[in-house]
Amino acid sequence: MSKRERHAQILEVIRSHRVSSQEALRELLIERGTEVTQATLSRDMRELRLVKVPGADGVGFYSSPEEWDSTPSLDSLLPALFHSADGVDNLLIVRTMKGGAQTVAAGIDWEEWPEVLGTLAGDDTILIILRDSVHRPVIQERLERMATRG
Numbered sequence: 001m002s003k004r005e006r007h008a009q010i011l012e013v014i015r016s017h018r019v020s021s022q023e024a025l026r027e028l029l030i031e032r033g034t035e036v037t038q039a040t041l042s043r044d045m046r047e048l049r050l051v052k053v054p055g056a057d058g059v060g061f062y063s064s065p066e067e068w069d070s071t072p073s074l075d076s077l078l079p080a081l082f083h084s085a086d087g088v089d090n091l092l093i094v095r096t097m098k099g100g101a102q103t104v105a106a107g108i109d110w111e112e113w114p115e116v117l118g119t120l121a122g123d124d125t126i127l128i129i130l131r132d133s134v135h136r137p138v139i140q141e142r143l144e145r146m147a148t149r150g
Helices: 003-016 022-031 038-047 065-070 074-081 101-111 133-148
Strands: 051-054 060-063 082-088 091-096 116-121 125-130
Touching: 003 022, 003 038, 003 060, 022 038, 051 101, 074 082, 074 101, 074 133, 082 133, 091 101, 091 133, 101 116, 101 125, 125 133
Parallel strands: none
Antiparallel strands: 051 060, 082 091, 091 125, 116 125
């Protein structure tokens, strides 16, 4: 199976199932006859830009970029998901409600703020790496302001 065919299979699976983990996705692919290693699947998911978004029940599931257009903007996400922000030097830690970190991090990445080098997200914590320590209070204040607009 070619990479393009495998990518198409992955997208088909996440559109037809609420897939909450890489292992669950891998098992669904195997059921369809597509054997894939965890490392290859992880790489494919990165290339497809899949992100985990929180469901209404609090359980996260993978979503594709095509569905991001229907995903609420960072302005509308932060009032519901933001909890706090604090940091040191060029590192900012953002706490979100349980299950909200990956969605908020994707929203921050989507904004393409020049001060932000990148984000890493867990379940309820985001690490924002900034280009310079002078940007930390600017980004922290921007996020807090966006969170209080709702």
